[in-house]
Amino acid sequence: MSLSAQQVIQLIEELAPKKLAADWDNVGLQVGAYDQRVSKVLVTLDVNRAVMDEAIAKEVDLIISHHPVIFKSLSEVRFDTEIGRIIRSAIKNEINIYVAHTNYDIAKGGLNDLLADKLDLLDVQILQPTFEDEVKKLVTFVPEESIDEVREAITSAGAGWIGNYSDCTFQMKGVGAFKPLADSTPYLGEEGQLESVKEVRLETIVPASKLKRVINKLNKVHPYEEVAYDIYPVEINGESFGLGRIGKLKASLSFVELIAQVKKQLGVADLRVVEPKVDTIKKIALCSGSGADLIKKAAFKGADLLLTGDLKYHDAELAVELGLGIIDAGHYGTEIIMQKGIVEYLKTKIQERGLEEIEVSSAKSNKGFIQIV
Known part of the structure; x- marks a missing residue:
């Protein structure tokens, strides 16, 4: 049994339309053809050599990746570069590669909402509006x-x-x-x-x-x-979309208690943190991946703490000045949950629509690049 790549992509774009993506981003079908038949889908945070080898071994027809393989315009595809080798392998093995990046970050029910669900946040709102339908x-x-x-x-x-x-x-x-x-x-x-x-x-x-x-x-x-x-x-306002989320914990937690909860829910062993000004934390802002640009916005909206990744030294300095706590769970740690999220979404939608069943799985070989020793 199989579906066309277009049918699978349409389901993804119902959740995360391409027009939600940031102007600098590159999303959509990057390698392949919309009419190619698909019986096996692999969902991954990144497409690297290990993930491509896994896809080939599993005889996958379509890779759905969060991070783009082709980020900027290519003037050449060279087989002595990592990107060139990945593209060559995809074409040789007739594997389509589709990317849902910032559009999936921003989407209702997308990555940032998955992150908010992990913390059981209540009254969840958009942190930084970017698009109004x-x-x-x-x-x-x-x-x-x-x-x-x-x-x-x-x-x-x-x-x-x-x-x-x-x-x-x-x-x-x-x-x-x-x-x-x-x-x-x-x-x-x-x-x-x-x-x-x-x-x-x-x-x-x-x-x-x-x-x-x-x-x-x-x-x-x-x-x-x-x-x-x-x-x-x-001439009326439509639905708003945007980066990050802000919401309230079901019950206030100490900084130590929140750290333990984040480690447990995200499966992250190590965190980098900036201690908040308050003794107990109730209101949390979050942004998957790299969200340090939202430190001021989080503080302005009354958050006690921001959960994100990729924190730099001067980002931490700014947070201290504003009295905002930070938990840096890493780029990988805050985004790897997208694999399970998209797998479950596709399986549900395929069943609801009465489409032919296909195999949808999460990449096993995708590992975080940074280790703490």
């Missing part, structure tokens, strides 16, 4: 007997969300008219004769990032051969 109004016209099926289909695909309310739609009855022409296969009516049908005008709002999926679902379930619909721009 546009909102569109969708209007379509449905025969009365099909209204429930169509409404359920488009709302389940992501339409009709307003704040804490789902399935928000408006309906108005009317009469539609049409004349089937030659070569048509009408749901109602006869070729060459004007037909009048009792219809329902169904309207709702859709995030622009989910519009394509909603329209695809509409076309799939609507009974008409040619589905009539209108899309209008709407």
Whole structure:
């Protein structure tokens, strides 16, 4: 059994659309073809020689990586470089390589939300907004007997969300008219004769990032051969996305207690820390990977501590000045959880959509590069 690479990638991009990625980033399909058949997927934090060897041994068709293989434009692919050897191996063994990097960091349900879940944070908010989704109004016209099926289909695909309310739609009855022409296969009516049908005008709002999926679902379930619909721009604020998260612990912890919890939840043996000004910690900011740029933002939003990686000397100095505690669990330590996160997400979505089952696994050979001795 297999899926096309496009089908698997579409599931990833429903979670983490490419437009969420930072301007400097390079995400998406970096090696391969969308129409290639995929029966085995390997999810990894990095694509290096060890991971490529593992993929070849497992006869993997698609690697989903967090960190890009091709970060900047390449003017040459040389086999005496690590990147060149990886690209050559991927092409030779017909292995696609797809990257979900900062778009997955930023996505709702992405890496930073996984990190917040590890700490059981409550009232989780975005730390640094970076993107606001546009909102569109969708209007379509449905025969009365099909209204429930169509409404359920488009709302389940992501339409009709307003704040804490789902399935928000408006309906108005009317009469539609049409004349089937030659070569048509009408749901109602006869070729060459004007037909009048009792219809329902169904309207709702859709995030622009989910519009394509909603329209695809509409076309799939609507009974008409040619589905009539209108899309209008709407001048309201859409859903916000951004880097990092900030939230509250279920119960206040001492610095020592929080250190122990982070080690346990992330499976990290060693941490670098900056002691917070407060005795007990309640509000935590976090950013997977390298989040030192968010030190000021975390302090401004009232965090007692920032959990991140890649802390530098002067970053720590700034944190002390602001009274902000830091736990540096490392770039690897704060991001390796993405492997399990994407594996579980893909397995769930494939089952929910009734797609052909494929093998999705987490890379075993991906190890952190830095050791403390």
